[in-house]
Amino acid sequence: MTSFFDAALNGLDPVTFVFALAIGLLAGFVKGAVGFAMPMILISGLGSILPAELALAALILPTLVTNGMQALRQGTGAALASARRFWLFLLICGVFLLGSAQLVRVLSTEALFMLIGVPIVGFAVLQLAxxxxxxxxxxxxxxxxxxxxxxxxVGGLSGVWGPPTVAYLTAIDTPKQEQIRVQGVVYGVGSVLLLLAHLRTGVLTAQTLPLSVLMLAPALGGMVIGQMLQDRLDQEKFRKITLLVLAIAGLNLIRRSLMS
Structure with missing residues (x-):
């Protein structure tokens, strides 16, 4: 067990490690409340204290497990029905994720973040207005x-594929419960593909996997708390909070583009 924790720390000092766990708790809470933004929070927060590839590796298992929980919250049948309804989105997202993941070591993402972030913020602000x-x-x-x-x-490059998905689901007035479930299905499939892709790229290895495993606990704890809040929100409040988080997500993408 000691050797596992030593491997998970990956050379991190205890303060940095505790800060990483706190970021995981926050990311889980937001995901539980609105159904997305976990990768955005993790890659932004962890990326400020960890090497970029270690931050990306750390988010892979928490994202995979929480998306599975989210997709299956109303049962397997409901999740399969959502998958059938949005099969084309899932297919296109998966193809592009697998392709772009291979570019993670060679392609700069600054311009991509800006191109995604600006319209996402514009969409969210106009909707809120x-x-x-x-x-x-x-x-x-x-x-x-x-x-x-x-x-x-963008998901294959950065592990963040929520904003375009949420923008589309919001634009077609998806009911709250179904939107949360569809997001879980879409992100769940993407999470599996992301894991497989980064086993191949060398981002997720025996050295980086232990930290990703330890990030599961705070992420799951935060998600349970966030789901309690989600259950209390009516459709309009959920929509407004979702758009607010979407705007923040877009602004964060712009920030990452400008700060890189």
Missing amino acids: GWRLRLTVTQRRPAELIMGAMAGF
């Missing part, structure tokens, strides 16, 4: 293709 994007039935298929591709591409 009262403007509502309405997609017709004929518009939904191309929007699903575009947003799925965006989510997968």
Whole structure:
């Protein structure tokens, strides 16, 4: 057990390690409340105190496990129904995630973060101001293709694929419970692909895996607390909080682009 903790610390001092656990708790709480933003919080917070590849490795298992819990909260049948409804988004997201993950060591993400962050912030602010994007039935298929591709591409590079997904689900007025479940399904599939992709790239190794395992405890604890809040929110409050978190997520992407 001692050797496992030594491996998990990966050369970190105790203060940095405790700070990492606190970031995991916060990320779990936000995910439990609105169904997304865990990778964004983890990669932003951990990336400020850990090497970039170690931060990316640390978020892989917490993201995978919490997405599975979220997708299956209403049962396997409901999760499968959501997967069938959004099969195209899942397929496109997965293809682009696997492709872009191979570029993680060679492609700069600054411009990509800016290109994703600016429209996401604009969308969220306009929605909060009262403007509502309405997609017709004929518009939904191309929007699903575009947003799925965006989510997968940025997800493979950074582990963050939530904002484009949430923007699309919000634009088609997905009910709260189904939106949370669909996000869990989409992110869950993406998490499995992310794990497989980074086993291949060498980001997730025997040296980085122990920290990812230890990050599970605070992430799961925070998620349970966040779900208690989520259950108390009606559809409109949930929508507004989701848009607020989405705006913060977009601003964070812009910040990362400018600060890199």
